[in-house]
Amino acid sequence: MISPGNDTRINLLLLMQSLHPMGDPPANARPDRWDRQFGQTFMSWGGMREAYWPQADQSEGGSDEGPTCEPAASGGPAFLEAISAEQGLSSNERAVLSELRAKAGCSDEPWDDAAISSKAGREYLGYLKAADAFHKNDWSGASQGFNALTRAKSAWVAETARYMPVRIGLRMAIATAVDEWGDFAGSEKIDKPSLESASAAIDDYLKAYPKGRYAASAEGLKRRVAWLRGDMSALVQRYEALLASTPGSSEAAANLAEEIDNKLLERQDAAALIAAHGKAPLLLAVADFKQMRPTGDDAIGLSATDLAAQKAQFSAYPELYGLIEASRITYAGSDAKAVLALVPDAARQPHYTPLAFSRQTLRGMALGKLRDPNEAGFWRELLGGASPVYQRPLAELGLAVRWQRDRRIEQIFAPGSPITDPTIREILLQTVATPAILRADAANTARPAHERDVARFALLYKDLTRGAYADFTRDLALVPAGANTDAGLWNIAQQEAIPVGLFRKARWSDGFACSAIAETAATLARAPADHRARLCLGDFYRLNGFDSFTLFTPDGNQMALGNGPDGFPGKTMARAALYDAVIADRAAAPDLRAYALYRAVMCYAPSGYNGCSGPAWTMAEVDAAQAPVAARKAWFTELKQRYPGSRWAKSLRYYW
Amino acid sequence: MKRRAAVALALSLLTGCEAEPQPTTPPAVQAAKYDAIYVWPGVRPAAGSAAKTVYLLDGEVRREGAARLERLRMGVPKLPGRTVWLVVRAERLDWNEATYAAILADLARWEDAGNAVAGLQVDFDAATRGIEGYARFLQGLRERLPGRWKLSITGLMDWSAHGDPQALAGLAETIDEVVVQTYQARTTIPGYEQYFARMERFPIPFRVALVEGGAWQAPPMLAHHPMFRGYVVFLLGPTKPKT
Numbered sequence: 001m002i003s004p005g006n007d008t009r010i011n012l013l014l015l016m017q018s019l020h021p022m023g024d025p026p027a028n029a030r031p032d033r034w035d036r037q038f039g040q041t042f043m044s045w046g047g048m049r050e051a052y053w054p055q056a057d058q059s060e061g062g063s064d065e066g067p068t069c070e071p072a073a074s075g076g077p078a079f080l081e082a083i084s085a086e087q088g089l090s091s092n093e094r095a096v097l098s099e100l101r102a103k104a105g106c107s108d109e110p111w112d113d114a115a116i117s118s119k120a121g122r123e124y125l126g127y128l129k130a131a132d133a134f135h136k137n138d139w140s141g142a143s144q145g146f147n148a149l150t151r152a153k154s155a156w157v158a159e160t161a162r163y164m165p166v167r168i169g170l171r172m173a174i175a176t177a178v179d180e181w182g183d184f185a186g187s188e189k190i191d192k193p194s195l196e197s198a199s200a201a202i203d204d205y206l207k208a209y210p211k212g213r214y215a216a217s218a219e220g221l222k223r224r225v226a227w228l229r230g231d232m233s234a235l236v237q238r239y240e241a242l243l244a245s246t247p248g249s250s251e252a253a254a255n256l257a258e259e260i261d262n263k264l265l266e267r268q269d270a271a272a273l274i275a276a277h278g279k280a281p282l283l284l285a286v287a288d289f290k291q292m293r294p295t296g297d298d299a300i301g302l303s304a305t306d307l308a309a310q311k312a313q314f315s316a317y318p319e320l321y322g323l324i325e326a327s328r329i330t331y332a333g334s335d336a337k338a339v340l341a342l343v344p345d346a347a348r349q350p351h352y353t354p355l356a357f358s359r360q361t362l363r364g365m366a367l368g369k370l371r372d373p374n375e376a377g378f379w380r381e382l383l384g385g386a387s388p389v390y391q392r393p394l395a396e397l398g399l400a401v402r403w404q405r406d407r408r409i410e411q412i413f414a415p416g417s418p419i420t421d422p423t424i425r426e427i428l429l430q431t432v433a434t435p436a437i438l439r440a441d442a443a444n445t446a447r448p449a450h451e452r453d454v455a456r457f458a459l460l461y462k463d464l465t466r467g468a469y470a471d472f473t474r475d476l477a478l479v480p481a482g483a484n485t486d487a488g489l490w491n492i493a494q495q496e497a498i499p500v501g502l503f504r505k506a507r508w509s510d511g512f513a514c515s516a517i518a519e520t521a522a523t524l525a526r527a528p529a530d531h532r533a534r535l536c537l538g539d540f541y542r543l544n545g546f547d548s549f550t551l552f553t554p555d556g557n558q559m560a561l562g563n564g565p566d567g568f569p570g571k572t573m574a575r576a577a578l579y580d581a582v583i584a585d586r587a588a589a590p591d592l593r594a595y596a597l598y599r600a601v602m603c604y605a606p607s608g609y610n611g612c613s614g615p616a617w618t619m620a621e622v623d624a625a626q627a628p629v630a631a632r633k634a635w636f637t638e639l640k641q642r643y644p645g646s647r648w649a650k651s652l653r654y655y656w
Numbered sequence: 657m658k659r660r661a662a663v664a665l666a667l668s669l670l671t672g673c674e675a676e677p678q679p680t681t682p683p684a685v686q687a688a689k690y691d692a693i694y695v696w697p698g699v700r701p702a703a704g705s706a707a708k709t710v711y712l713l714d715g716e717v718r719r720e721g722a723a724r725l726e727r728l729r730m731g732v733p734k735l736p737g738r739t740v741w742l743v744v745r746a747e748r749l750d751w752n753e754a755t756y757a758a759i760l761a762d763l764a765r766w767e768d769a770g771n772a773v774a775g776l777q778v779d780f781d782a783a784t785r786g787i788e789g790y791a792r793f794l795q796g797l798r799e800r801l802p803g804r805w806k807l808s809i810t811g812l813m814d815w816s817a818h819g820d821p822q823a824l825a826g827l828a829e830t831i832d833e834v835v836v837q838t839y840q841a842r843t844t845i846p847g848y849e850q851y852f853a854r855m856e857r858f859p860i861p862f863r864v865a866l867v868e869g870g871a872w873q874a875p876p877m878l879a880h881h882p883m884f885r886g887y888v889v890f891l892l893g894p895t896k897p898k899t
Contacts, residue, residue, distance in 0.1 A: 049720070055719045055720065058749060058750045068753055069757055069761065070761040073752075073753040174731065175731070178730050180733060180734050181701075181712065182734075183698065183729060183731075184730045
């Protein structure tokens with residue numbers, strides 16, 4: 001949906017897609033095969049480009065030839081095509097010309113051109129000599145050379161010669177406008193006569209060749225001229241016209257979005273420039289969304305008064321203005337009823353433009369805020385016509401959050417549920433799902449392998465940490481043969497492979513004897529307070545990266561997906577608590593109690609903060625997990641005095 | 657700044673915190689205190705910046721269309737008295753002849769303008785795209801690069817933890833330096849201490865890239881790591897004032 005939090009380029013593209021409705025992109029489009037993102041619920045600009053205009057595999061390949069010089073390596077094919085199509089050349093001349101082409105701009109050797117004698121041949125030779133001057137920054141030589149060729153008999157030479165003054169003028173114009181960093185030093189440093197000659201050359205070329213081979217480039221260079229001149233008003237006008245005319249289904253729309261973002265919207269004064277222009281509602285809309293972007297402060301960056309003052313500019317786009325108004329109210333946290341009044345229910349359509357869908361989604365969010373009894377029905381209606389890419393997942397998200405708030409998680413995972421987006425389901429599996437839901441999803445062959453792995457991992461992890469040891473030993477059967485063990489635990493919500501195999505094959509011990517976690521869990525199932533098994537459980541966490549690991553942690557907002565009562569019973573027991581329990585039993589076997597003391601002290605090495613208490617989100621939580629320094633000293637002292645012969649007492653030299 | 661662009665959060669219903677907060681608030685990185693900086697186009701270092709080493713982004717090889725160097729700098733920098741690295745950000749590895757030629761031409765141009773050019777740095781996200789193909793690509797690049805220039809690459813922090821150690825060892829023969837990035841967008845990635853703990857045996861000379869204004873407390877291991885070569889601070893453009 002078009003939204004303040006989006007990358008500006010995404011909003012630009014969605015706007016173009018709204019003005020020129022397009023068919024759905026392929027439903028099976030994988031946004032970016034290298035980056036899961038958040039499925040198709042949330043996306044990056046790169047992911048979105050990839051969904052609509054997928055690029056071939058570019059991970060390897062390319063050229064194996066030795067390096068050549070740049071002018072020869074670029075722009076070659078057009079010249080070679082031209083000479084091969086040219087009737088007036090002999091085959092010998094073609095061969096010589098193609099050799100000479102490789103030298104143009106790349107060599108200071110004299111021209112070995114005696115073999116070129118035909119009229120056409122001399123024209124192509126003249127082109128190469130002018131291009132050679134161009135690449136060597138000899139502007140007057142290049143200009144003279146190309147000017148002499150504008151009436152060449154060869155159509156390709158004549159047209160190219162007519163176009164080159166544009167490039168020469170631009171090169172000359174910016175030569176004076178570069179600062180010590182190689183960056184643009186500003187319009188005031190531009191060589192103005194050269195820029196004006198480039199501008200005139202563009203008009204001259206387009207007049208002679210309105211549909212020529214360089215016409216699209218020349219049009220694009222008009223914008224560059226405006227930008228170099230610092231004529232932002234002209235630039236705003238061109239961009240506005242292009243936004244209105246470029247079909248959102250074309251890759252040109254994506255390129256345009258990038259250009260507008262780079263050349264205009266990234267400027268600090270972009271909003272003021274667009275507002276000052278006064279007739280650029282599409283750009284104004286995008287700038288408004290950018291101003292509403294959450295900054296972490298309380299106030300939203302666009303006031304109701306400022307927006308109302310823009311209303312007249314949006315007279316041709318009332319629905320767009322309504323979207324901006326409703327977005328402003330939504331993100332300012334104001335009255336949700338006002339959103340309902342602004343956006344009438346239109347959720348029974350077979351198809352939505354991004355603009356129409358965004359409006360309806362805001363309506364759904366307002367219904368949610370008001371806890372309207374018809375909210376779930378609204379989302380279900382919206383699902384009916386939502387595009388599978390980028391729309392349906394968002395409508396599912398609205399419905400899933402409502403059902404989560406209504407404590408109907410089992411309905412989300414019931415067979416035939418409309419909540420099919422794997423990202424949404426994976427978040428709920430990690431946060432609120434019951435053991436029964438996790439088992440069923442892990443076993444559900446209709447679901448994607450990644451989602452089933454998340455279900456398995458969440459189930460086994462919670463079995464262990466919540467003390468459901470007997471369940472753990474049974475649920476291990478859900479781990480498939482060959483399950484991943486080395487993908488790491490760095491970002492379980494987004495990583496490609498989920499290391500479910502860690503529960504079967506991992507590091508069990510590094511000095512203190514422990515068996516596989518399956519046996520440890522079986523012991524704990526029989527005797528939950530078994531000291532050795534507890535210490536081994538601690539070592540399993542410690543040796544396999546679980547200390548600061550957490551499943552997906554939802555936002556504190558009550559509308560946040562995954563924020564609800566956990567359907568998995570029990571309370572998490574972190575590593576530190578395992579040691580506390582063994583230490584508390586003064587009758588524990590000496591070698592076990594000594595190890596518990598050693599590990600309890602080591603939890604604070606070397607930072608002085610407890611690294612065994614599980615993840616913390618606030619300083620208050622960090623502080624609450626701290627044992628007083630006196631307690632840490634007491635563990636150290638007791639280990640040294642009571643178990644002086646133990647290897648753990650001998651190897652510990654400090655406490656922290 | 658668009659590099660490693662933030663996920664677009666339409667409804668702000670998702671959040672992604674993965675690591676513990678820092679026990680104490682580490683100091684914010686001040687560029688003036690470091691001797692090496694990253695300069696992206698459009699960013700102007702403070703007047704009188706004394707940075708001795710400058711990593712300048714020259715251009716990008718983007719995913720769209722045929723591979724080519726998209727130059728992002730209008731002209732040739734002139735930074736006498738400093739060491740300059742030419743940085744190319746790559747979204748793909750199937751470079752063609754024109755791409756290599758353009759980069760080598762820029763290196764030569766920068767040198768001809770009187771700069772002390774240390775070499776080429778490739779900024780590519782190998783962490784998600786796999787390191788094996790990248791190693792082969794870097795070998796090919798090394799062969800094309802005249803010997804007077806060094807080859808440096810950026811690395812995301814999870815590399816040393818999840819990359820294949822064999823492939824990493826192979827890279828040691830090919831590249832001269834890795835710059836380990838500790839930030840995403842404008843902030844330091846939380847939990848960086850854990851990443852560095854895994855870098856104990858990192859076999860390649862490395863610098864650590866910090867983001868200007870980000871939180872940073874040097875992990876103790878850095879001070880005595882034999883391959884640690886210092887820091888590079890990524891300069892940010894001016895932030896948007898509230899209106």
